[in-house]
Amino acid sequence: MGIKDASMPRVLEGLHGVQVVNRSSYRDDEDLHHGGFDQSACDGSGIVGISQGLLIRQLWQQRPSCLRPIKCSLQGDSHIGETIANVLTSMPFIFLGLRAPRQNLNTALYANSLVGVGIASSLYHSSRGEVRKYLRWADYTMIAAASLCLSRALREENPKVLMAASTLLLPFQPLMVSAVHTGMMEATFARKALEKPALRMAHNLHTVSSLLGGALFFADDCFPETPYLHAAWHLAAAVGVGTCNKLLE
Structure with a gap:
């Protein structure tokens, strides 16, 4: 039988061996058990895209001097x-x-x-x-x-x-x-x-x-x-x- 009174967690806080857990934690557990967790956030597509961007930037920064713009004198x-x-x-x-x-x-x-x-x-x-x-x-x-x-x-x-x-x-x-x-x-x-x-x-x-x-x-x-x-x-x-x-x- 579930406890529906919102004041009950405060009453139980002082009892030895009793740990009060918020309802949001139960929702998180239910999401994990029922597949509500979005696994697409952990796939490698985003990481691969960032890695490719960094690689291209590093290659461009390490290009030979002949491909770098000249430093023009403005005097x-x-x-x-x-x-x-x-x-x-x-x-x-x-x-x-x-x-x-x-x-x-x-x-x-x-x-x-x-x-x-x-x-x-x-x-x-x-x-x-x-x-x-x-x-x-x-x-x-x-x-x-x-x-x-x-x-x-x-x-x-x-x-x-x-x-x-x-x-x-x-x-x-x-x-x-x-x-x-x-x-x-x-x-x-x-x-x-x-x-x-x-x-x-x-x-x-x-x-x-x-x-x-x-x-x-x-x-x-x-x-x-x-x-x-x-x-x-x-x-x-x-x-x-x-x-x-x-x-x-």
Whole structure:
């Protein structure tokens, strides 16, 4: 016979050997005996899903450095005069892109990429705040894309594996992509200058502008507080790009 009076547990609490148990405990026992316990909460599907997510995150964090985004330098444009100079010296790339030969798809892609270089550079140098680091990345990436397109326009027989790998690495390592394809372009320019005497003057000018541009690039990196170094590098690079257009004519 069950005890229905709610006051009875308090009466029985003092008796030796008597343990008072709440009714909720009886309900829990009944649930266990009658299958009311939800066993799906203890299955391995949830644990497996969490483990897979952690594994993917660990693999992504341990990816090689070539697949990690570059750390862009955001120095420069310390005052309005330097910003104006950097934006104005970005305009020649747009002009060169509009004037570049467009005989086929590859040369058209290169010409459009030059326009993109000028636009990305202008947007970066005129930007401020949090968006600046993203525009810096876009600036580097557009330069790398232009070097990739120029390499393709000059040599259609480039290895497909190299072009595919360069395209894959473009968002992560634009500086490395730029270095590889700029080197390929320099080799092609030197070879064609030997074959065609008409290109030797352009090649000599290209060599001087490239050396000057490289020196200004490293000087800008080593002495970021020096004003107008970056604008000077823009001009030297624009001269070098203009001589490269001679190869496509």
